[in-house]
Amino acid sequence: MKNNQTFKSDISGISFPESEKIYGRAIHDPILGLIKKEYPDFDAEDCISINELNVYRQKYISNYLSSEIGALSAMEKNVISSLKEDKSIVSIVEEEEETRNLGQIVADKVADFGGSWTFIISFVVFISVWIGSNVFIFLNKGFDPYPFILLNLILSCVAALQAPVIMMSQNRQEEKDRNRAKKDFMINLKSELEIRLIHDKIDHLIMHQQQELIEIQKVQIEMMNDILDQIKK
Numbered sequence: 001m002k003n004n005q006t007f008k009s010d011i012s013g014i015s016f017p018e019s020e021k022i023y024g025r026a027i028h029d030p031i032l033g034l035i036k037k038e039y040p041d042f043d044a045e046d047c048i049s050i051n052e053l054n055v056y057r058q059k060y061i062s063n064y065l066s067s068e069i070g071a072l073s074a075m076e077k078n079v080i081s082s083l084k085e086d087k088s089i090v091s092i093v094e095e096e097e098e099t100r101n102l103g104q105i106v107a108d109k110v111a112d113f114g115g116s117w118t119f120i121i122s123f124v125v126f127i128s129v130w131i132g133s134n135v136f137i138f139l140n141k142g143f144d145p146y147p148f149i150l151l152n153l154i155l156s157c158v159a160a161l162q163a164p165v166i167m168m169s170q171n172r173q174e175e176k177d178r179n180r181a182k183k184d185f186m187i188n189l190k191s192e193l194e195i196r197l198i199h200d201k202i203d204h205l206i207m208h209q210q211q212e213l214i215e216i217q218k219v220q221i222e223m224m225n226d227i228l229d230q231i232k233k
Contacts, residue, residue, distance in 0.1 A: 005017075005018040006018060007021045007047060009047065009048050009049055009052060010039075010042060010046035010047055010048065011035065011038075011039045011042060011046075011048055011052065012048075012052065014049075016049040016051075020049040020050045020051065021047050021049070022047060022048055022049065022050055022053055023044065023045065023046070023047050024042060024043055024044040024045065024046045024047065024048075025044035025045070027053065028200060028203065030060055031053070031056050031057060031060050031200075034056050034059055034060055034063075035048070035056055057197060057200065061193050061196070061197075103168070104168075104169075104172055106165070107165050107166075107168040107169040107172070108169050108172070110162065110165045110166065110169070111165065111166045111169035111170070114162055114165075114166055115166075127151070130144070130148070130151055131148065131151070134146070134148065
């Protein structure tokens with residue numbers, strides 16, 4: 001048989017299932033203080049629902065971040081929002097797609113090729129063919145005789161163009177690393193806040209169990225008293 005009992009919240013006046021009932025004495029003092037700021041008459045014997053308590057838990061977390069870290073950043077607001085909507089930040093991070101323009105794609109390709117053994121071996125072969133053909137085939141009378149002024153010019157141009165392109169790719173990689181660090185911070189922050197909420201919920205469960213045990217002990221004492229009264233009679 002289902003338990004259809006309800007109770008009325010002492011702060012909103014809305015009816016909730018009895019299973020969501022939480023007494024003021026089971027709420028931590030910092031969160032209870034937030035409730036009393038808005039509802040001064042709320043005391044230990046009054047009750048609210050778990051959903052209403054979660055709203056004040058989120059306010060407590062926001063106030064904690066504001067006091068300990070300063071003004072909430074966009075990242076921290078996203079974390080608070082994910083806690084409210086019960087979304088996974090990891091899935092949000094994984095869903096983000098990297099967008100690159102044409103210049104960034106070219107810079108990455110040049111950086112990948114310029115930092116590979118393929119480029120080194122190809123360049124050594126090119127220089128060897130260039131020097132060998134001018135020295136041994138054209139006998140220093142060809143298109144670029146010793147001291148290979150044209151070759152030096154080509155090498156200087158390649159170095160002058162390659163260096164800034166590689167720096168562009170490295171700067172973009174550093175930006176990716178910074179974004180990755182921000183995402184790691186968001187994940188770690190949410191983990192810390194969720195651990196705090198878990199501790200709070202565990203404390204609430206312990207308090208609730210203690211209240212149930214006390215009620216059971218009261219019933220048992222009443223039963224024992226009844227039995228003793230019957231024995232005396």
